[in-house]
Amino acid sequence: MSSSASTPGSRADQEEHYRFLHSMLMEKKLHMLFKVYERLRRFVKRAPVPVEECASSLASHFLEDLVQHEWREEVKELLALFSKPHFKARSEGDVTFTIVPASSKQDVASRKKLFVRALFDYNPNEDPAVPCKDAAIAFKRGDILQIATMEDDAWWQACHVGVNNTRAGLIPSQQLQERRVALQRPKALFQAEQVKATVFPGEEDVDYGALTGIHIAGLRKSFRLGKKKSRVKEAACSRRWSSGVHDSVCPPTYVEVIPDHKDPKDRHRLVVLVGPSGVGVNELKRRLLISDPDLYGVTVPYTTREKRSQETEGLDYHFVSLLKFEEDILNHRFLDYGRYRGHYYGTSLDSVRRVMAEGKVCLLDLNPSKLKRIYTLEFKPYVVFVKPPRVEELRLSRRRAKFLSDGEDSNQVRMFSEEDFEDMIDCAQSMEAQHGHMFEALVVNGDVTTAFRELKADLRSLQEKEVRWIPAEWLRLSPVMARRSCGLLAGWI
Structure with a gap:
């Protein structure tokens, strides 16, 4: 094969670069710059001479003119500048000033x-x-x-x-x-397709009591993406902040926010952990729960399967009929749901409200595609993106680490392959490109102990802040709260 032969991917890159260069060259501002450049060249050819050869004398005369306008703020700044010793005795040569608009x-x-x-x-x-x-x-x-x-x-x-x-x-x-x-994003982000996949908990639930001696209701394999069920790379179609509707393929840059002053009567914000499969989201959630069970809580999932002898209603699961579950689906009462081995499993929005009403910080582990259901002023979600480190660090920290697999026996050690590392990093990049405007915090999980310490400190700081910054779009979706919050902006700064 000839070395000059181009692949489809390289042709796509060339076309993208061509379109970018074409748009740049056709801009009126660029043509204006060329005109300015030509004018400057003509000015240089005239070889203009300074009004005075002596720079120090010129500076002295300039100061005399400035004194007549010293009441102006910008003139005061120039006076202070030209009064310095190195301006009073300048060396030969040009001195260039860069003037930019001043905004105090x-x-x-x-x-x-x-x-x-x-x-x-x-x-x-x-x-x-x-x-x-x-x-x-x-x-x-x-x-x-x-x-x-x-x-x-x-x-x-x-x-x-x-x-x-x-x-x-x-x-x-x-x-x-x-x-x-x-121009720098990976080729995977150019794909137009968007694949949605969800893995639901199996028949054998993770027994965290055996690991910690503490039974934590509702903490089990989450409804996140699973490795064995499907290798998913989400499309990078992020939202545009400026219009409020993110409808084009572009990376996140800024998101409009407003100040939200904490009220003692306010409930704790919902904390949502998101990240690719294998990055350790569930482990971080587990450690948070164990560290302070009085502060943190999790939802109890719903299911249509039969209750087992060792299970307790409302502690392990909420056991409901098939008719009731499907009725709740039609009424949009589930944040996330799906079928596994003929039975429904799901996380109800009411279960989230229940934990928050108890005065606890509700911890959720979600696929980022489900964030829009709770991305409202009612829940005020604090979304933490758990990101994998560089591939070199992944190899060191994951190869022999005893991580529980999302879709495998809890007693087995999850072994990661090079393909797993690539999928994890690619999935993280896609998540960040598509949903990054909703991520308020970022934790790199290279070492789980360090990542947990950083996450806990961040959440502690969140509880202590008197002023929190929330997305402006939450108020646009809630007119009542918008009227209540109009005075906040007027009195800020």
Whole structure:
């Protein structure tokens, strides 16, 4: 085979790059830049000479002119700059000033308040495209930013919220960041198909009492994706934040949020753990329950199979008739459900409400495709994405680790193959691309002990926060709560 022969995948990449370059070259702003460049070249050819040869004398005259307008804030800044010793005795050569629009915290606060949660890390020192590194600000995933202006298509102005002495600076716009990541995303994310698969608990439930000496009702094999039932790679069709309806294939960048002031009467937020099969979601949930059973609780699943002699109604399962289960399906009372060996199994929304009404933090382990059912102001879900580490660390931590399989005998050790590692990482990338706008926290589970410690500390911090930032779309879906929360934004900052 010739080395120059191209595969379908490479042709798709070439077509994508061609479309991107074509759109860039056809933009009016690029043509305007060429015109500006030609004007500057003509100016340079004229070889203009400075008004004065002596730079220090020129600076002195400039200061005299500035003094007449020292009441203006920007002039005060220039006066302070030119009064410094190294400006009074400048060396020969050009001195270039980079002038950017200034936005103080007061200016930002006086405008319409638009807050976003960043869904990626950004360091301007590592960005060759930023117009001025000193004029940009860095941020981490999860940081709350207040947008000052979105007038430029490529660079917005924003400042950090909750940080003292912060300044407004440049950040990549949603459009720019989406375009960047779209060119780097793996080929699997270009697939248009979306496969949905659910694995339901088997006849033999995991006996955690044998492992810990504590019987935990409702903690069993979850309804998440299973390895043996199907190898699933979810399509990366993420949602667009700006319109409120995410209807195109693009990576998550920012999500609009609003402040939610904690009330002593408020119930605990629902905590949802999501992640690919094998990453250790169920183990982290188990450890949380054991660490503080008075604080954390789980739902008791429903089933249509017969109760066994050693089982207790309402503790192991809620045993209901086939007619009742199917009636609840028609009335949309199940968050997740399915059939296994001729019997229905499911998680009821009422069971979630029951745990929350007890004053506990309800822990759910969900397929991210089911998040929309509970992504509302009623539940205020705090979604934690459990992510696998790099493949090298996966090999070290999983090869001999005693992880319980989601679809196998609980007494067997789950052994991972290279294909398992690839599937886990690919599935995690697809989950993040498609549902990342709903992930409020991220835990990398390389070492389960370290991951559990980080998760527990994060949840403890969540309980202590007086102001929580929730997605603005929750209020749009709840007009009553929207009216109740109108005063929050008016008094913020």
